[in-house]
Amino acid sequence: MRTLFPRWARWVAATLGVLLVGVMAFAIFEPIQVLPRMHLAPGFALTDQSGDIFTSEDTRGTVTLYTFAWAGCGDECSDLDSTMATVRDRVAAEVDLGETEFRLVTMSFGGDAIEDLSAAATESGADGEAWRWGVADPALAKTIIGSGFRAFYEPLGGGGFRFDPTFVLVDGWGVVRGEYRYATLAGTDDRIVRHVDVLAQELRNSNGVASLAYEAAHLFLCYP
């Protein structure tokens, strides 16, 4: 039987077809998922609940979850503290981050005395190592939290603040990989833990051939 195209042309077409289908399947079925690289987290130097300085450079190489509050927040921030504690415990129990450490930071809107910060940190369950509270000069805090982390807050009379509860997940390169500003049907801690797990898988496969597949997942926007 005569055919329109020679055999080699059919082989080339078949190979290209398989490649095309493979690429489309990757983009549609997303066998690998990644968290988007959203924007750079801000640089900072904070004083923690022990009076020690810690900086954004100290979080390099770790996966860090940030939230924003102030020492006198009390019951208004109990959900934030409870979510941070739950995420800390669940990540430790459920996520394999390999050699990468998971840290948590509660950043104060500014102006807290160290003893107040220390009391609030103790109340929340922050241990000063894996979970630290930190405070900066109020003017710089506005730049760091408001502009850098894009979390809304504004001072009220009497030392309080109006604010949107916010969590921000940052990878070891200082890039924001997740922002959580409101509760959904899936609880905030569920979403954060799931996202830390997605990030952990990417970190564990960040070398060699597997890293190419993860770059492809970024290219095709395979986001959870």
Place this chain on the structure above:
Amino acid sequence: MKRLVIVLVAVVVVAAAGLAVTRSLRPHLYAGTVLQSPQPAPEFTLPAHTGAEVSPADHRGDIVLLYFGYTHCPDVCPLTLSSVAKALDQIGDDAERVHLMMITVDPERDTLEVLGDYMGHFDESFLGLSGDPDEIARIAALYGVFYRAGEGDESTGYVVDHTATLMAIDPTGALRVVYSPEIGADALAPDLKELLG
């Protein structure tokens, strides 16, 4: 025999063509960390050693490489700036569309005159920027840069610990790629070509 030679030649030609097509279709893999949904780079205007007030927005349509360093920096700053200078050499005429700005993290010692002398050692096109310390602190925070004066010795004076990432702002004005300070010229040059399109 003749038929075999023709088949072999055809196979080689098809393989070469396939390879060429694959390479041309393959997305560029950047040597730095790419921000997938790039957002406008934080704006600023600072005085440069040339005497002009400069902003990344002045170079829309080109690439701006942004770096935070200082002239007394003993190691990482000169290495990074040298790598950028070599990368610009490698990309030929396209180098005219790449603008490096170094914002000093040591405005006390780095006057515009000092910055001018220092930047000239690497490339005449490099710009040294300084300004009000509070404004520099604000800009640095927005670009994810931390810095703090630390101890030094009599020969160097104090040193400044600082984040040493190199950042690329693409022609649309978006912060697009973040490089570690160890980036080499051979890795950076292809990225610059790609960003220029």
